[in-house]
Amino acid sequence: MPTVDVFNLSNEKVGQIDLSDAVFAAPVNQALLYESVRNHRANQRGGHHKTKTRHEVSGSGKKLWRQKGTGRARMGSIRSPLWRHGGTVHGPQPRSYAYKLPRKMLLGALRSALTAKLNDGELRVVRDFNLADHKAKSMRGVLNGLDVKKTVLLVSNGENRNLELGSRNLEGVTLVASKDVTTYDLLAHRQVLVSEEAARKLSEGLAK
Numbered sequence: 001m002p003t004v005d006v007f008n009l010s011n012e013k014v015g016q017i018d019l020s021d022a023v024f025a026a027p028v029n030q031a032l033l034y035e036s037v038r039n040h041r042a043n044q045r046g047g048h049h050k051t052k053t054r055h056e057v058s059g060s061g062k063k064l065w066r067q068k069g070t071g072r073a074r075m076g077s078i079r080s081p082l083w084r085h086g087g088t089v090h091g092p093q094p095r096s097y098a099y100k101l102p103r104k105m106l107l108g109a110l111r112s113a114l115t116a117k118l119n120d121g122e123l124r125v126v127r128d129f130n131l132a133d134h135k136a137k138s139m140r141g142v143l144n145g146l147d148v149k150k151t152v153l154l155v156s157n158g159e160n161r162n163l164e165l166g167s168r169n170l171e172g173v174t175l176v177a178s179k180d181v182t183t184y185d186l187l188a189h190r191q192v193l194v195s196e197e198a199a200r201k202l203s204e205g206l207a208k
Contacts, residue, residue, distance in 0.1 A: 001025070002118065006196055008127045009142050017125055017196055020203035024118050026111040033116075033183060035101060036109035040184040043098045051091030054079045059086075106183075111206055113186040123192045125199050129154070131162040139166035143173070146193065153189040155181055157198040178202055 002024050006015040019025075059079040067074050081089045117123040124146070131138060143152060151172040156163060158177075167173045176185055178198035186192060194202070 004118070004123075004125050004199075006125050006127055007146070009129070009131075009145070011145050011147065014127055017199060019118075019199060020207040022207040023111050023203050024114055026108075026115045028112045028116045028119070029108060030112075032105055032109040033112055033187065036106060036113075036183040037187060039099065039101045039106075040182055045097040047095045047097050049092040050094055051088040053089075053091075054081055054087030057085065057087045107206060109183040110181065110186075113183045114202065114206075117186055117192050122190060123194065125194050125196055127196050129156055129160055129163045129195055131160075131166055134162040134165035136166055136169050139163075139173075140170060143170075148191055148193070150191070151189040152191045152193060153181075153185055155192065155194040155198045155202075157195055157201055179205075 001021050002019050003016050004019055004024075005013050006017050008014045054077065057079050059077070061077060061079070064075050064078060065072065078086070080086045114123070126146070131142065152174075154163070154167060154173065154175045155178055156175065164175060167175045172189075174185065174189060176182075178194075178201045181202070
C-alpha cells in the first residue's frame with residue numbers, strides 16, 4: 001500500500017495518507033492508456049465536415065444539349081461530378097466519431113494513469129484547497145509555492161467557489177471533480193494536485 005506525503009498550500013508536510021494498491025500501485029498498461037486517450041479524443045470530434053453532392057451544388061438543371069446527333073458525349077447536367085464545379089462523389093458528410101469503450105477498460109486505464117503519475121513523482125496530495133479569496137493572482141501564488149512549473153490538473157471533491165473562480169483563467173490549469181477525472185486529463189498535464197478527500201474517493205471508488 002503506497003504511503004504518500006500530504007502537504008498544505010504553503011508546501012509544508014502536514015501528514016501522510018495510505019492509498020489503495022489496486023489504484024495507485026497497479027500495473028501500467030500502455031495499451032489501455034492508448035485506447036482510452038484515443039476514445040476520449042474521438043468522442044470530442046465535432047464531425048462537421050461536409051462536401052456538396054450533385055444535388056446541392058449551384059447550377060442549372062437543364063440538359064446541356066440534345067441526347068443524340070451532336071457528336072458529343074451525352075450530358076444531362078452541369079452539376080455532374082465529372083465537370084469542374086460539379087458535385088463531389090462519396091465526399092465526407094457530417095457524422096459522429098464517438099464510440100464506447102468497456103467500463104473495465106476505462107477503469108483500468110485510469111488506474112494505470114494514476115499509478116504512472118505517482119511513480120514519476122508528478123502526483124501530489126494536498127490537505128485541501130481552502131483559498132483566502134477567489135483571485136487568480138492568489139491562486140497563481142499558491143501554485144508557485146507548490147513548485148508547479150507548467151500544466152497542472154487540480155482534482156478536488158465538492159463545491160469550492162474560490163478554487164473555481166481563482167483557477168479558471170490561469171493558463172495550463174484545469175480543475176475537475178474526482179468523479180470526472182479521465183485518463184486524458186491525467187496524461188495531458190505535467191503535474192497533478194489531488195486534495196486529500198479526493199484521493200480517498202479515488203482509492204475507494206476505483207478499487208472495486
